[in-house]
Amino acid sequence: MIRICIIDDDEFFARLLASLLSGPEVETTIAGDMAQASGLLAETDFDVVFLDVRLPDGNGLDLAPRIKEQPSAPELIIMTGLGDPDGAELAIRSGAWDYIQKTGTPEGLQLSFKRALEFRRNKESSLPVERRGIVGQNPRLAEVIRQMATAARSSANVLILGETGTGKEGFARAVHANSPRRSKNYVVVDCASLQEALVGSDLFGHRKGAFTGAISDKAGVLQRADGGTLFLDEISELSLELQKSFLRLLETRTFRPLGDTREVRLDFRLICASNRSLTDMVAAGTFREDLYYRIRAAVLQLPPLREIGDDVLLIAAHHLERICRDSGLRPKALSSELKTFFLEYGWPGNVRELIHVLEAMVASAPDHEMLVPALLPQELRIQMLRTRVGRTGGQDVSCVQEQPHSAGPLGSWSKYKKQEQERVELAYLDGLIQECGGDLKRALGISGLSPSRLYGLLSKYGRTLGARSSNRYRGTPREEDA
Amino acid sequence: MEMNMKESMPEECRGVDFNQAVDRLPGHLGELFLTAGEQRLADLDKAMASGNAPAVMDAAHSLASITGLLPIRELEVYAREIYAAGERNELTTAKNAHERLDIVMGWVLARLRIRGTAPNAS
Numbered sequence A: 001m002i003r004i005c006i007i008d009d010d011e012f013f014a015r016l017l018a019s020l021l022s023g024p025e026v027e028t029t030i031a032g033d034m035a036q037a038s039g040l041l042a043e044t045d046f047d048v049v050f051l052d053v054r055l056p057d058g059n060g061l062d063l064a065p066r067i068k069e070q071p072s073a074p075e076l077i078i079m080t081g082l083g084d085p086d087g088a089e090l091a092i093r094s095g096a097w098d099y100i101q102k103t104g105t106p107e108g109l110q111l112s113f114k115r116a117l118e119f120r121r122n123k124e125s126s127l128p129v130e131r132r133g134i135v136g137q138n139p140r141l142a143e144v145i146r147q148m149a150t151a152a153r154s155s156a157n158v159l160i161l162g163e164t165g166t167g168k169e170g171f172a173r174a175v176h177a178n179s180p181r182r183s184k185n186y187v188v189v190d191c192a193s194l195q196e197a198l199v200g201s202d203l204f205g206h207r208k209g210a211f212t213g214a215i216s217d218k219a220g221v222l223q224r225a226d227g228g229t230l231f232l233d234e235i236s237e238l239s240l241e242l243q244k245s246f247l248r249l250l251e252t253r254t255f256r257p258l259g260d261t262r263e264v265r266l267d268f269r270l271i272c273a274s275n276r277s278l279t280d281m282v283a284a285g286t287f288r289e290d291l292y293y294r295i296r297a298a299v300l301q302l303p304p305l306r307e308i309g310d311d312v313l314l315i316a317a318h319h320l321e322r323i324c325r326d327s328g329l330r331p332k333a334l335s336s337e338l339k340t341f342f343l344e345y346g347w348p349g350n351v352r353e354l355i356h357v358l359e360a361m362v363a364s365a366p367d368h369e370m371l372v373p374a375l376l377p378q379e380l381r382i383q384m385l386r387t388r389v390g391r392t393g394g395q396d397v398s399c400v401q402e403q404p405h406s407a408g409p410l411g412s413w414s415k416y417k418k419q420e421q422e423r424v425e426l427a428y429l430d431g432l433i434q435e436c437g438g439d440l441k442r443a444l445g446i447s448g449l450s451p452s453r454l455y456g457l458l459s460k461y462g463r464t465l466g467a468r469s470s471n472r473y474r475g476t477p478r479e480e481d482a
Numbered sequence B: 001m002e003m004n005m006k007e008s009m010p011e012e013c014r015g016v017d018f019n020q021a022v023d024r025l026p027g028h029l030g031e032l033f034l035t036a037g038e039q040r041l042a043d044l045d046k047a048m049a050s051g052n053a054p055a056v057m058d059a060a061h062s063l064a065s066i067t068g069l070l071p072i073r074e075l076e077v078y079a080r081e082i083y084a085a086g087e088r089n090e091l092t093t094a095k096n097a098h099e100r101l102d103i104v105m106g107w108v109l110a111r112l113r114i115r116g117t118a119p120n121a122s
Helices: A011-021 A034-043 A060-068 A087-093 A106-125 A139-153 A168-177 A196-204 A240-252 A278-284 A289-295 A311-326 A336-344 A350-364 A378-392 A397-402 A413-436 A440-447 A451-460 B018-024 B027-050 B053-067 B073-088 B091-115
Strands: A002-007 A026-031 A048-052 A075-080 A098-101 A158-161 A186-190 A229-233 A269-274 A298-301
Touching: A002 A011, A002 A034, A011 A026, A011 A106, A011 B027, A011 B053, A026 A034, A034 A060, A048 A060, A048 A106, A060 A075, A075 A087, A075 A106, A087 A098, A098 A106, A139 A168, A139 A298, A158 A168, A168 A186, A168 A229, A168 A269, A240 A289, A278 A289, A311 A336, A311 A350, A378 A413, A378 A440, A413 A440, A413 A451, A440 A451, B018 B091, B027 B053, B027 B091, B053 B073, B053 B091, B073 B091
Parallel strands: A002 A026, A002 A048, A048 A075, A075 A098, A158 A269, A158 A298, A186 A229, A229 A269
Antiparallel strands: none
């Protein structure tokens, strides 16, 4: 999201400029005077600031140093009108990126903005980013990493959204690691596990004698975040009562430990994460709208694993290498068939699920040099088989439902049912033969069939566990594991 | 709708493509543009009539910021002249510029009122 601030008391011109700069990734805020602008600059980090020289409560240029000192170091564009000194001189003296004349054409205004953005992007891309284990090259991921790095350098509150397991905490750590607060504490509060009764004392701390059992002063979790970063994971799980407490904390940056009469001031950067739609929750009245707007100065929307293409393999290789290293094992590789499955599988649990799968596979075959599909957890093997059945059998069950009489005129139910049953049985059998690699025990384990039933099916369709009859195989030959 | 204003068209407006000017204006700001223009013109007239130099400068400055949308270069020149006269506190020297600006801007705003500020409204 590109954040623009227009500081101008000329309502028409400010709105015109906002319209000219508008876009899906652009958020524009207008300040009509210096006082209003000061308030906005204090709570939001902007990418570009348009500053008029003539403002009702003073000379706009007096704000320039403050704008340039923002953690996000926005690009400053001075707007000059009649009677203002030379724009170029003003721009240089105030450290501005550019100047525009308010009497200029709309195209001129847009061009200046585009150039500033381009300059900013180049500047940001040249800055090193500490990825903290975030792996991937997909453009969507790269864009989120760029946004993360930008947000990290500011002091803006960051909201990280994404499905479960997409790596929200990893991104939160990366924000901290790339921020000026990196040498201070990074404190995580799991909102889903907060117990209402203990929250007051645990989060805010207490004074000796505040309640029975408070035998000494105790600092709360929040105090550990002073100067550093506070990460509220699963913020959607906060009760409305706690949302109120956090809102107050965010607004005043102060809190009062239990039993204390004094307010304690805290300086922290807030990062929140949620896998639920907070906008829906706001609409449903289960999440405070004012808190929502407070926590979303910068928003990182993490893509699910299934939407970042080949990056799945990069991420898998990265974590496989780490798992082996942590377990003191020799490095392992992924077989080509396993890679194919990793690319095809939907990964509902995202990166977290991928890591668990790899851990399970490594644990079950510590001495193997290569991970093959046979090592997948049972439910994934079944999933893989289903996928293969769909491919080798020519049609899967859903296709059958969509095309009940695709083979010709509809006959009797019993005849149709028999034909379809045989087709599905054969497709399953071929998949099973390929999956078990000639191992009867594995075939029985995967299929859940009794030995006699399995042999009956093999015999019925002229198949053996070791090989398929080539004249009846209808699937596409697949690359075998090395 | 083609206006019957050709006879009274100020020479500064000859050859000006008003459709292009309107196309540059974001649709939802059309009415605001007309209102702001008329208001600023009225403010300038009032300030000139009362001889209030600072108010003249303010009004000329405001008017100038909306002239960028109109492809009539003279408007900015007149606004600058008026502003400079206000700065010197010699408003009488800007009488001609004020008169021309009044005529041109007034004519343009009236034309746009009739034509409408939606793209292709003509």
